[in-house]
Amino acid sequence: MQQRGITKMNIWYKELGFYNNPFSIKPMAFHDEVIGYDLDVVFNKIDNGEVLFIEGDYGKGKTTILKKIIRRFGGKKRLVYYSCNRTASSIDFEKLIKNRHGFFSGLFSDDNNLILLLDEAQDISQEDSEKILDYYTKNFKSIILVGPNFDKIRFGNGLSKLISPNVIRLGELTEDDAINIIRKRIGHTNFMQDDIIKMVFKKSAKNPRRLLKNCEDVCRYTIDQGYNKIKEEHVKKVLG
Amino acid sequence: MWFNDLGFSENPFDDSARHKLAGNENIMEDIIYNINAGNIVFIEGKPGSGRTAILKKAIQSFMGFGKVSFVECQKIKDLNIEDVLKGKYNFIERIFSKMPNGMIVLMDDAGELDKKNCERIKYFYDQNYIKSIIFTGESYNKANFTESLKDRVKKVIKLNDLKEYESLDILNSRLNGKQLIPDDVAKEIFERTDGNPKKFLNACEELCKTIAETKEEKVTLEHVNKLLPLDKKRSVEKSTEKSEKKNAGKKKEDGPVKEEKPEDLRVIYEDAAERYY
Numbered sequence A: 001m002q003q004r005g006i007t008k009m010n011i012w013y014k015e016l017g018f019y020n021n022p023f024s025i026k027p028m029a030f031h032d033e034v035i036g037y038d039l040d041v042v043f044n045k046i047d048n049g050e051v052l053f054i055e056g057d058y059g060k061g062k063t064t065i066l067k068k069i070i071r072r073f074g075g076k077k078r079l080v081y082y083s084c085n086r087t088a089s090s091i092d093f094e095k096l097i098k099n100r101h102g103f104f105s106g107l108f109s110d111d112n113n114l115i116l117l118l119d120e121a122q123d124i125s126q127e128d129s130e131k132i133l134d135y136y137t138k139n140f141k142s143i144i145l146v147g148p149n150f151d152k153i154r155f156g157n158g159l160s161k162l163i164s165p166n167v168i169r170l171g172e173l174t175e176d177d178a179i180n181i182i183r184k185r186i187g188h189t190n191f192m193q194d195d196i197i198k199m200v201f202k203k204s205a206k207n208p209r210r211l212l213k214n215c216e217d218v219c220r221y222t223i224d225q226g227y228n229k230i231k232e233e234h235v236k237k238v239l240g
Numbered sequence B: 001m002w003f004n005d006l007g008f009s010e011n012p013f014d015d016s017a018r019h020k021l022a023g024n025e026n027i028m029e030d031i032i033y034n035i036n037a038g039n040i041v042f043i044e045g046k047p048g049s050g051r052t053a054i055l056k057k058a059i060q061s062f063m064g065f066g067k068v069s070f071v072e073c074q075k076i077k078d079l080n081i082e083d084v085l086k087g088k089y090n091f092i093e094r095i096f097s098k099m100p101n102g103m104i105v106l107m108d109d110a111g112e113l114d115k116k117n118c119e120r121i122k123y124f125y126d127q128n129y130i131k132s133i134i135f136t137g138e139s140y141n142k143a144n145f146t147e148s149l150k151d152r153v154k155k156v157i158k159l160n161d162l163k164e165y166e167s168l169d170i171l172n173s174r175l176n177g178k179q180l181i182p183d184d185v186a187k188e189i190f191e192r193t194d195g196n197p198k199k200f201l202n203a204c205e206e207l208c209k210t211i212a213e214t215k216e217e218k219v220t221l222e223h224v225n226k227l228l229p230l231d232k233k234r235s236v237e238k239s240t241e242k243s244e245k246k247n248a249g250k251k252k253e254d255g256p257v258k259e260e261k262p263e264d265l266r267v268i269y270e271d272a273a274e275r276y277y
Helices: A039-047 A061-075 A093-099 A103-108 A128-137 A159-166 A174-186 A194-200 A207-224 A231-240 B024-039 B051-062 B082-088 B089-095 B115-127 B146-152 B165-172 B183-190 B199-214 B221-227 B232-256 B256-260 B263-276
Strands: A053-057 A079-083 A112-120 A140-147 A167-169 B040-044 B069-070 B104-106 B132-136 B155-158
Touching: A039 A053, A039 A140, A039 B132, A053 A061, A053 B115, A053 B165, A061 A079, A061 A112, A061 A140, A061 A207, A079 A093, A079 A174, A079 B115, A093 A128, A093 A194, A112 A207, A128 A140, A128 A159, A128 B051, A140 A174, A159 A167, A159 B089, A174 A207, A174 B051, A194 A207, A207 A231, B024 B040, B024 B132, B040 B051, B040 B089, B051 B069, B051 B132, B069 B132, B082 B104, B082 B115, B115 B132, B115 B146, B183 B199
Parallel strands: A053 A140, A053 A167, A079 A112, A112 A140, B040 B132, B040 B155, B069 B104, B104 B132
Antiparallel strands: none
């Protein structure tokens, strides 16, 4: 019989004493990620009922912020999450608002003061962006849009005006941020020292997700080769 | 049955997961690692190059945990990933519409996934409902993925064509060391099936069937000629053609395609190709 995949081989992160992959790119995996941005500002704006736009490239941590907002404001059926690239047709807001409940509770709920999270906002149609405004005054307390580039999206005039003072740009990852992220994940271990993290950071185009992927590859390679400390040559070998 | 006549209890050329993988043994380790580590991997290869075989092996490795979902994208018309995942759960759990946690999703022929499902997958992956995903398809660049899903793909693994010695190796393990097909004949079959594992095995199966029917001991070149006719002139032509094609293909890969690829994708893509092969 074949051996089970799970027990079959030595996985590098288990050898280092982790149960799961510490460099997982899933935003849910770690709660207290450093993202180089003050989240309280975002929370305050939501509390004040403003329309926000979070701007950043792929892998910069947009979803991580969304997840934090969900964690902070979620749980009371007050949040509506929608990804704009799901359909080519227009968004059915009525349905979205009703469907956040099961059928019965939906009958008795009040549909005001909701918070709307729109992921992939670059794919929203102009028509929808005008429709949002009606619902903003009627149902939604605050709206958070997320996308790669605010200037390139054609929103309706009214929405643009509401958003423009509240565009949050996710900054570039700095070297210190990178070290912080990695240290939060694996602690202060001798296995991966700061100068190694800096080296990997240089190869990661200031992108947090790339950084995590690269760190995983380097660690895996080093352990597989039987070393207990990452050296420069390992990074060079793996990342070129 | 023909294989009983040859002394086998089962068809040695069937595509069940108990067999050795055709030429891609070391890929398996990598894939099992990536499943454990919670990554998304895309396996790229031509039809018959062993994509589905790899997925079947993966199922075998993780069987019994109730966590593996195998989805054949082409067979399901109105695919909804959410239903597929929930379908794994039993009646009571479904009533509470609980989402499963830490699923391993294997998607065959994922090139045609629509945006809606890509988005669902991305969401479920981010929420850790899905732990890891293995996609297969003919081409990663042509796959219909949304950019945000593409960015989450850790690695693209390219399945290589079969090499000659690998084909002999496979044949040997499939036939349990029986010399039904001599090496030089096997090499000839290999030549005429373009390094495609599936075609190669199918041809071997056909040939063994014929010798079982005619009660001969070994497959000879004549059998091969009958099944895969190829006169000398043609074979010369074909081999030059093939090498030309190969060169052309290589040029394409190295040249213009690369330039079209966006920066970051190229990095992943090349990493996958270079680092492990």
